[in-house]
Amino acid sequence: MLEVKPLRIGNVEVSPPLVLAPMAGVTNALFRKLFKPFGFGLTVSEFVSADALVRTNRHSLEMIEVYAEERPTAVQLHGSDPTVMAQAAAFIEECGADIVDINFGCPAPKITKGGDGAAILKDPVLAVAICAAVRKAVKRAPVTVKMRLGWDATNYTYLDIARRAAAVGIDAFTLHGRYGKQFYKGEADWSHIRQLKAELSVPVIGNGDIADPLDAMRRLQETGVDAVMVGRAALGNPWLVRDIAAALRGQRPPPAPTPRERADFALLHYDAMIERYGDRSGTLQMRKHLGWYVKGIHGASTLRERMNAAIDPAEVRALIAQAAAADVEQPDRQT
Ligand SMILES: Cc1cc2nc3c(=O)[nH]c(=O)nc-3n(C[C@H](O)[C@H](O)[C@H](O)COP(=O)(O)O)c2cc1C
Incomplete structure (x- = not known):
């Protein structure tokens, strides 16, 4: 090895x-x-x-x-x-x-x-x-x-x-x-x-x-x-x-993240962006990242469209929570 x-x-x-x-x-x-x-x-x-x-x-x-x-x-x-x-x-x-x-x-x-x-x-x-x-x-x-x-x-x-x-x-x-x-x-x-x-x-x-x-x-x-x-x-x-x-390290991969873990991390990322760049700029800069985070979940394209239209942080957070409830399309993350 x-x-x-x-x-x-x-x-x-x-x-x-x-x-x-x-x-x-x-x-x-x-x-x-x-x-x-x-x-x-x-x-x-x-x-x-x-x-x-x-x-x-x-x-x-x-x-x-x-x-x-x-x-x-x-x-x-x-x-x-x-x-x-x-x-x-x-x-x-x-x-x-x-x-x-x-x-x-x-x-x-x-x-x-x-x-x-x-x-x-x-x-x-x-x-x-x-x-x-x-x-x-x-x-x-x-x-x-x-x-x-x-x-x-x-x-x-x-x-x-x-x-x-x-x-x-x-x-x-x-x-x-x-x-x-x-x-x-x-x-x-x-x-x-x-x-x-x-x-x-x-x-x-x-x-x-x-x-x-x-x-x-x-x-x-x-x-x-x-x-x-x-x-x-x-x-x-x-x-x-x-x-x-x-x-x-010669180890097997840990279990894949659940949709909730993925959404929790996306939320952490979003909150850090808002804190660093403010509501408007943080939200605009986060759009591309959110698009990447939702890749591979059911309904990703609709969710992405709504995330790209949202400007109010409360609305963005609600959409991220929605992503946490979605199923993952396996095995590839192509959506
Ligand atoms: C959005 C984006 C921005 C990039 N910006 C830079 C950059 O600032 N400097 C750089 O050396 N390469 C940049 N690259 C190239 C990447 O560092 C890397 O060489 C390239 O994506 C190939 O690696 P990958 O197949 O793992 O993505 C960028 C690539 C992407 C997709």
Whole structure:
């Protein structure tokens, strides 16, 4: 049987080697604090614009907030100017990030048209210049890179960039097995993740399409990666994280949550959002999460529609209570 070891990135221990993927609009400090206890060994912030940070944009300052309960936490930056990236990286280290993570993977046009995110994979020289500048500016914290295979299917640059970035002191890499122009289509190609792991002496975290404990164990075993990162499958389903963490310890998954347990957790999440962001903003931000929480229960689409129309917290809470009384459609959660 595979023996799963904690991952060490510089001075940070990641135990278990299970990482919450950065997700813009989702993985803010509140979400990370709520999901961490289910078994993540490391959480990663949503990406933050280095440009906005050095202009001390108020919203960006909120985005780099890290709560004690979720540590260790990596704060992720996007940007394409090495000097600005270095300044922003030094700042987030000072503000308490345990790890500084650099985004070379976002495929969203609003990011890539400015030359950031996955667009940087077109230019390995620039990518390495950013890594070198950030590494130099950050004093103690490990610096990591999260990347895709390349910008398009004709030019995979991940190996070239990672080798050279490791040489300038990058402490670990996360590879999502898709290329930039692919967005989220098709399947993540883990053969490249295996190759990166074989080539590098620094840790590699594998990412893409992990949907259950078997996937996680199989990927660890087949590719030899040091950790796996889970994103979309955890949305509305922190119990998946608990089940993967159990598998990493060599244990069977605990019983699936009942509709009541799921609804109780959704309510806890909602109340925390209201407390943090106020009634209106908390309710609006919670809509997508509620949509994920009700996935797979009878009548999910009607419930989701009503949740999306409700603005009064009492009404939202009543709808969550209604979800607790619904039956679960088994075995898949596709509704
Ligand atoms: C809503 C959403 C937002 C994302 N935002 C980020 C981000 O800010 N930074 C980043 O590196 N990746 C981001 N990603 C990509 C994820 O971190 C991850 O690489 C991708 O979803 C594949 O993993 P998965 O199949 O486990 O979801 C985002 C993905 C989603 C679905």
